[in-house]
Amino acid sequence: xxxxxxxxxxxxxxxxxxxxxxxxxxxxxxxxxxxxxxxxxxxxxxxxxxxxxxxxxxxxxxxxxxxxxxxxxxxxxxxxxxxxxxxxxxxxxxxxxxxxxxxxxxxxxxxxxxxxxxxxxxxxxxxxxxxxxxxxxxxxxxxxxxxxxxxxxxxxxxxxxxxxxxxxxxxxxxxxxxxxxxxxxxxxxxxxxxxxxxxxxxxxxxxxxxxxxxxxxxxxxxxxxxxxxxxxxxxxxxxxxxxxxxxxxxxxxxxxxxxxxxxxxxxxxxxxxxxxxxxxxxxxxxxxxxxxxxxxxxxxxxxxxxxxxxxxxxxxxxxxxxxxxxxxxxxxxxxxxxxxxxxxxxxxxxxxxxxxxxxxxxxxxxxxxxxxxxxxxxxxxxxxxxxxxxxxxxxx
Amino acid sequence: xxxxxxxxxxxxxxxxxxxxxxxxxxxxxxxxxxxxxxxxxxxxxxxxxxxxxxxxxxxxxxxxxxxxxxxxxxxxxxxxxxxxxxxxxxxxxxxxxxxxxxxxxxxxxxxxxxxxxxxxxxxxxxxxxxxxxxxxxxxxxxxxxxxxxxxxxxxxxxxxxxxxxxxxxxxxxxxxxxxxxxxxxxxxxxxxxxxxxxxxxxxxxxxxxxxxxxxxxxxxxxxxxxxxxxxxxxxxxxxxxxxxxxxxxxxx
Numbered sequence: 001x002x003x004x005x006x007x008x009x010x011x012x013x014x015x016x017x018x019x020x021x022x023x024x025x026x027x028x029x030x031x032x033x034x035x036x037x038x039x040x041x042x043x044x045x046x047x048x049x050x051x052x053x054x055x056x057x058x059x060x061x062x063x064x065x066x067x068x069x070x071x072x073x074x075x076x077x078x079x080x081x082x083x084x085x086x087x088x089x090x091x092x093x094x095x096x097x098x099x100x101x102x103x104x105x106x107x108x109x110x111x112x113x114x115x116x117x118x119x120x121x122x123x124x125x126x127x128x129x130x131x132x133x134x135x136x137x138x139x140x141x142x143x144x145x146x147x148x149x150x151x152x153x154x155x156x157x158x159x160x161x162x163x164x165x166x167x168x169x170x171x172x173x174x175x176x177x178x179x180x181x182x183x184x185x186x187x188x189x190x191x192x193x194x195x196x197x198x199x200x201x202x203x204x205x206x207x208x209x210x211x212x213x214x215x216x217x218x219x220x221x222x223x224x225x226x227x228x229x230x231x232x233x234x235x236x237x238x239x240x241x242x243x244x245x246x247x248x249x250x251x252x253x254x255x256x257x258x259x260x261x262x263x264x265x266x267x268x269x270x271x272x273x274x275x276x277x278x279x280x281x282x283x284x285x286x287x288x289x290x291x292x293x294x295x296x297x298x299x300x301x302x303x304x305x306x307x308x309x310x311x312x313x314x315x316x317x318x319x320x321x322x323x324x325x326x327x328x329x330x331x332x333x334x335x336x337x338x339x340x341x342x343x344x345x346x347x348x349x350x351x352x353x354x355x356x357x358x359x360x361x362x363x364x365x366x367x368x369x370x371x372x373x374x375x376x377x378x379x380x381x382x383x384x385x386x387x388x389x390x391x392x393x394x395x396x
Numbered sequence: 397x398x399x400x401x402x403x404x405x406x407x408x409x410x411x412x413x414x415x416x417x418x419x420x421x422x423x424x425x426x427x428x429x430x431x432x433x434x435x436x437x438x439x440x441x442x443x444x445x446x447x448x449x450x451x452x453x454x455x456x457x458x459x460x461x462x463x464x465x466x467x468x469x470x471x472x473x474x475x476x477x478x479x480x481x482x483x484x485x486x487x488x489x490x491x492x493x494x495x496x497x498x499x500x501x502x503x504x505x506x507x508x509x510x511x512x513x514x515x516x517x518x519x520x521x522x523x524x525x526x527x528x529x530x531x532x533x534x535x536x537x538x539x540x541x542x543x544x545x546x547x548x549x550x551x552x553x554x555x556x557x558x559x560x561x562x563x564x565x566x567x568x569x570x571x572x573x574x575x576x577x578x579x580x581x582x583x584x585x586x587x588x589x590x591x592x593x594x595x596x597x598x599x600x601x602x603x604x605x606x607x608x609x610x611x612x613x614x615x616x617x618x619x620x621x622x623x624x625x626x627x628x629x630x631x632x633x634x635x636x637x638x639x640x641x642x643x644x645x646x647x648x
Contacts, residue, residue, distance in 0.1 A: 048573045049571075050571070050573055057570045059568075060562055060571075061562055095633070115526040118469075119555055119556055120555070120557075120571065121555050121577075122555065124536070124555045128536075128537065132534075132537065132553050133534075133535075134534055134535065137559075139532060139533075140533065140535075143534060189532075189559065192531075192532075193528065193563050194565070194636075195564065195637045195639070196562070196637065212520075235618075245557065342562065346634075347519075347633070347634075350501075350517075350519075351503050352501045352502065353502045353504050354502065
């Protein structure tokens with residue numbers, strides 16, 4: 001067993017991870033925060049979500065669903081970005097690919113960690129998913145396919161580490177196809193709900209895939225820069241070129257998403273379509289306007305676009321900064337998408353008295369701690385990965 | 397006292413009425429007749445059309461896929477918001493304080509002096525023919541009964557993902573802590589119908605005959621007749637979602 005493990009932990013020509021106290025302290029803090037998140041989740045399961053979460057009958061999905069979506073979007077995106085190098089042979093993407101595969105595994109597990117505490121009885125899933133399989137349910141497909149995706153990504157990672165390129169390509173392609181199928185099904189979880197006008201339609205699955213590609217680019221820029229900064233490594237010209245190439249690719253997806261967003265807004269306002277219109281006005285001029293303009297549009301789209309356009313090929317620090325803004329902006333996109341879609345009351349427009357114009361939701365401290373736990377787990381595994389896999393640098 | 401009981405009371409007759417009252421009544425009759433006659437002559441078309449009843453959301457061709465095809469017809473105008481239906485539901489189905497299987501909403505426009513014209517609208521699970529909640533459930537913990545069409549729940553299969561709550565256009569579902577599963581109206585299948593009783597608790601409790609329950613596939617049933625009454629306006633809630641609900645509302 002130890003020989004087998006040694007087989008996929010690279011040594012030669014790899015980077016030595018930082019042994020500094022600060023690095024270890026960061027890992028310890030992440031580990032503690034992860035445990036705090038898990039404790040909050042277990043406590044909530046024990047006393048009941050109704051007593052600890054901000055969710056309600058009217059708004060049953062809260063920040064945990066948003067965080068789950070954020071993590072799995074990032075995972076799918078990292079898988080897409082890694083496949084450009086490993087599966088489709090774009091050499092520029094090879095230096096970041098291994099880290100991307102590793103992080104796609106870490107982020108999907110972080111997503112599972114968060115949603116495990118959102119689902120009230122996750123222990124009923126293995127039995128129910130098999131015995132009660134509902135092939136018309138997007139949630140069923142999403143869960144099942146993401147389960148398979150995780151297996152394929154882990155196998156791909158092992159094959160990559162062992163230098164078995166033939167199998168890693170097959171597994172990588174399978175993982176990519178399953179990941180995209182799973183991810184578009186996640187979009188369809190929202191998009192196929194006829195009673196939720198803001199989500200309803202083919203936009204969601206399409207949007208999810210494009211925004212995954214963007215998330216993947218932004219995330220790998222962020223984590224690659226972070227790895228080199230945290231460990232005090234100097235980036236080789238090849239890796240540097242790779243990061244700049246990813247940034248240029250991000251430009252493509254940023255512009256596509258801007259185009260998508262512009263038309264989503266126009267379609268949401270034109271004709272004052274009931275339900276859709278109310279949700280869109282919450283975003284552009286209502287309670288969620290700061291999230292939308294500040295988070296989604298400025299931090300998620302425009303600023304990264306402008307910074308990358310100006311500094312691509314020149315400054316890694318600028319790209320790193322753009323990726324931090326992008327990560328926050330993308331998180332806001334997920335949050336708004338999940339929450340605003342539920343805020344239009346079911347019987348809106350029926351002149352019902354003492355009935356809210358808009359439902360409301362605020363994340364509770366317990367929910368927030370679980371999200372922090374998920375992010376911390378992701379951070380912990382990232383730091384651990386850099387140390388154990390020596391900067392993910394065994395590509396020959 | 398129920399309206400049906402009022403109808404059984406003995407008539408006091410018209411013998412004791414003063415003649416002035418009779419004249420007033422006749423005048424009113426003539427006035428009404430005159431207005432209608434005049435209107436008919438002016439419009440030069442018939443005012444009565446047997447097929448003119450407005451029916452929104454009733455499937456064409458009277459095809460009812462279930463037998464018995466359980467349905468509820470709500471005579472909205474009769475509802476006075478006494479909430480006896482809600483009380484009966486809570487008692488019969490052990491509905492906790494924080495939840496509800498059925499509710500009564502108030503429709504109306506605010507008018508001057510704080511007064512408004514109100515109509516009460518009972519809401520419950522619509523037991524849709526194409527239930528969005530059933531489609532989305534990953535573990536078939538909720539399903540459409542093949543015989544009765546009732547949308548039912550198997551609590552022990554429910555993983556609590558709450559997708560059905562998000563999918564339901566009618567806000568008919570809630571998470572019941574006590575059973576760690578989603579709870580919803582099942583037309584009292586578990587508590588009454590499966591034990592041989594003929595109608596849900598809310599229907600039995602309603603003193604004004606608002607909630608009418610029955611088998612739509614039976615043309616002799618009260619609910620079938622109500623939906624096919626001449627001049628009746630019949631509608632369902634949120635028909636645009638395509639869920640084809642089985643709870644109908646009518647103005648008669």
